[in-house]
Amino acid sequence: MPKVAAIQLKFFRAQSVADLEARLVAAIQPAVDDGAQLVVLPQHVGLALLGAAGAGADPLPVLRQKGKALLRAFEETGAELAVRFKVWLAPGSIIGADGESLVAQSYLFAPDGRIAGRQRQTHLGALEKAWGLARGDSLDVFDTPLGRIGLVLGEDVRYPEVARILTLQGATILIHIAALPAPFDEQARLASLWREVQSNQVFGIEACLVGECLGQAYAGPSSILAPVEMTEGGRGILAQAVTTDGEQAVLADLDFDALQKVVDGYPIFHYFNYDLYAREFPKAYYASRS
Amino acid sequence: MTTFRDWLTEKGLAAMLWWKSRPGLVSNALAQQPFQRAESPSRDHVKVGLAQMRMELAASAADYAQHAYRLTRNAVERGAQFVVFPEYTGAPLLGLLPGVQALASGRSMQEAIGELTGGAQVSVGDVFRAVAPAARKIYLDTFSTLARKFNIHLMAGSIVLPESDGNLYSHAHLFAPDGRLIGMQRKLHLFTSEEGWLTPGDELRVFDLPFGRVAMPICMDYTFWETTRLAYLRGAEILIDPAADDRSDNEWLAARGVRTRVHESPCYGLYVFIVTDLFGLHWRGRSSVYAPGANGRALARAESDDQEQVVVCELDLAALRAFRAEHAPEFNLPLYEKYLPRVYADYRASEQAGRRVLSRPVRD
Numbered sequence A: 001m002p003k004v005a006a007i008q009l010k011f012f013r014a015q016s017v018a019d020l021e022a023r024l025v026a027a028i029q030p031a032v033d034d035g036a037q038l039v040v041l042p043q044h045v046g047l048a049l050l051g052a053a054g055a056g057a058d059p060l061p062v063l064r065q066k067g068k069a070l071l072r073a074f075e076e077t078g079a080e081l082a083v084r085f086k087v088w089l090a091p092g093s094i095i096g097a098d099g100e101s102l103v104a105q106s107y108l109f110a111p112d113g114r115i116a117g118r119q120r121q122t123h124l125g126a127l128e129k130a131w132g133l134a135r136g137d138s139l140d141v142f143d144t145p146l147g148r149i150g151l152v153l154g155e156d157v158r159y160p161e162v163a164r165i166l167t168l169q170g171a172t173i174l175i176h177i178a179a180l181p182a183p184f185d186e187q188a189r190l191a192s193l194w195r196e197v198q199s200n201q202v203f204g205i206e207a208c209l210v211g212e213c214l215g216q217a218y219a220g221p222s223s224i225l226a227p228v229e230m231t232e233g234g235r236g237i238l239a240q241a242v243t244t245d246g247e248q249a250v251l252a253d254l255d256f257d258a259l260q261k262v263v264d265g266y267p268i269f270h271y272f273n274y275d276l277y278a279r280e281f282p283k284a285y286y287a288s289r290s
Numbered sequence B: 001m002t003t004f005r006d007w008l009t010e011k012g013l014a015a016m017l018w019w020k021s022r023p024g025l026v027s028n029a030l031a032q033q034p035f036q037r038a039e040s041p042s043r044d045h046v047k048v049g050l051a052q053m054r055m056e057l058a059a060s061a062a063d064y065a066q067h068a069y070r071l072t073r074n075a076v077e078r079g080a081q082f083v084v085f086p087e088y089t090g091a092p093l094l095g096l097l098p099g100v101q102a103l104a105s106g107r108s109m110q111e112a113i114g115e116l117t118g119g120a121q122v123s124v125g126d127v128f129r130a131v132a133p134a135a136r137k138i139y140l141d142t143f144s145t146l147a148r149k150f151n152i153h154l155m156a157g158s159i160v161l162p163e164s165d166g167n168l169y170s171h172a173h174l175f176a177p178d179g180r181l182i183g184m185q186r187k188l189h190l191f192t193s194e195e196g197w198l199t200p201g202d203e204l205r206v207f208d209l210p211f212g213r214v215a216m217p218i219c220m221d222y223t224f225w226e227t228t229r230l231a232y233l234r235g236a237e238i239l240i241d242p243a244a245d246d247r248s249d250n251e252w253l254a255a256r257g258v259r260t261r262v263h264e265s266p267c268y269g270l271y272v273f274i275v276t277d278l279f280g281l282h283w284r285g286r287s288s289v290y291a292p293g294a295n296g297r298a299l300a301r302a303e304s305d306d307q308e309q310v311v312v313c314e315l316d317l318a319a320l321r322a323f324r325a326e327h328a329p330e331f332n333l334p335l336y337e338k339y340l341p342r343v344y345a346d347y348r349a350s351e352q353a354g355r356r357v358l359s360r361p362v363r364d
Helices: A017-033 A045-052 A060-085 A126-130 A154-158 A160-168 A193-200 A256-265 A274-287 B004-020 B025-031 B061-077 B091-096 B109-116 B124-150 B219-223 B225-233 B258-264 B317-327 B333-350
Strands: A003-010 A038-040 A088-090 A093-098 A101-109 A115-120 A141-144 A147-153 A173-178 A203-213 A216-218 A223-225 A237-240 A248-253 B045-054 B082-084 B153-162 B168-175 B181-186 B207-209 B212-215 B238-243 B268-275 B288-290 B298-301 B309-316
Touching (some): A003 A017, A003 A223, A017 A060, A017 A248, A038 A203, A045 A060, A045 A093, A060 A088, A060 A093, A060 A101, A060 A115, A115 A141, A154 A173, A160 A173, A160 A193, A160 B333, A173 A193, A193 A203, A193 A223, A193 B258, A223 A248, A237 A248, A274 B225, B004 B124, B025 B061, B025 B124, B045 B061, B045 B288, B061 B082, B061 B091, B091 B124, B091 B153, B124 B168, B153 B238, B219 B225, B219 B238, B225 B258, B238 B258, B258 B268, B258 B288, B288 B309, B298 B309, B309 B317
Parallel strands (some): A003 A203, A147 A173, B045 B268, B082 B153, B212 B238, B238 B268
Antiparallel strands (some): A088 A101, A093 A101, A203 A216, A223 A237, B045 B309, B168 B181, B207 B212, B268 B288, B288 B298
């Protein structure tokens, strides 16, 4: 059974790339010591490098000027961490530059340090729109020995289209690289990755940023999720951080036999109304633009 | 080959059901009841009443009409202008069939049917089909009369009926304050226990009412975000979820319905349950009203999950419209165009004899 970890991390401004790496080593080490084979970090982790890049209160000029270098430094850090710990690593996300465009990007690194997958955010939040980020135009899944993985970055979790596209391509583990607004609200959290895990009958790993970042307060708890039928107390949670504002590694084993039983007993995808979707969605989406 | 005895039995049943649903029974049953006429709603505000109904078999049209009357009256006396009923509100009319009343407790529907028919190969669908001519008349007459006499819009919940193509569908019905039937919605996604005898519909409809645009897909339809997204894209503001659920005593299971859907497709959500212990079923649920931006909490909620109760709540459509203007989803249409048609088609082709086989980790 694969053991996975969501790392709940407080936002910080790194003084250097080495400083970022040292902080992440300290955060990841306990999870690896407990046997994690896949480790997930939160959204905006790479923005810690804004400190090293000398960004002030408005980081936009630095992002525009040094965005490519930031992206490269974050990728190198992710690769080094994956190799160091010999784990599959989703090191969170960064905003960087690709050509003339700013983009929000997350990664999946293999234990040998290669980039197994990149995922750009495909729907933008208010700040990302204000900064003029370009949204991603692809949603791909990544095969690993632990299962087929789909990355859901930030705001993308609000759009059920994203999780459906990923799970219909066979993803059985959805990773949400998350920064969810504080304070924590259990009811509102049902509208995050929890909903997509239930709708698509897959595992979910939600790693949350906590603390202040770019003028916004964020809170956990980070969690590892599964369909309610296979979780204790029927809540859909395999493991969850005990704190909403502190740092913690959350670990759980993913029981794929149990997941397959849930799908066989209640085969949601079997009941798709394909013809309705094919006939109605194109015109409904495009009509919504006018 | 049909024997004389079969013919006689069939004609006898048809005659009996005709007699039990003959014209005038519903109006006579309600003739002596007082009706308080509801005030008409404004464009921006409507008070809704959720009739959490306990499914009990009705021995007669009068029983059925009076039961629906009591719930509707309760809602209207508390100010409701739009009353909604749950899924399977037509099912109590199975009580019109001879022998069903005696078999309804403590066994499954299929076992009860087996006992009733002496082990003949009769399906649940056959039973609904048999009672349909009478049930259709009583159901439509009851809810049309209630809508007209209380001066309300009324969503009557759903009833299983055959259509001209010979198939059985679950239909929700919508009535205007003058008693006219102004809308129908077939269930679009079946539940596991309905597969084989019900047929899913192929059209989602949105209805313009004086206070807002309403969609009324049924129960399992809300397991699929596709349903509510389509309704939202077509302008729906109020999503009615007529539900029957044997697992809704688990709050987290019940949260998989309209409750979470209103956050991705911002609408009001009316979650209205039928509850029962008939035929070995244990349908439970606390009828609730949900809104986007309310942190997932119910604006109003039934206290009991197994008793009859009416929940009344005012909907502020002006506030909803303002919320939607500020928080409208911004779709990535090129992304959907690139992927959605292909991934549905690929998945459809890949299902192995109807089974979704998950990709698995590589074992050590």
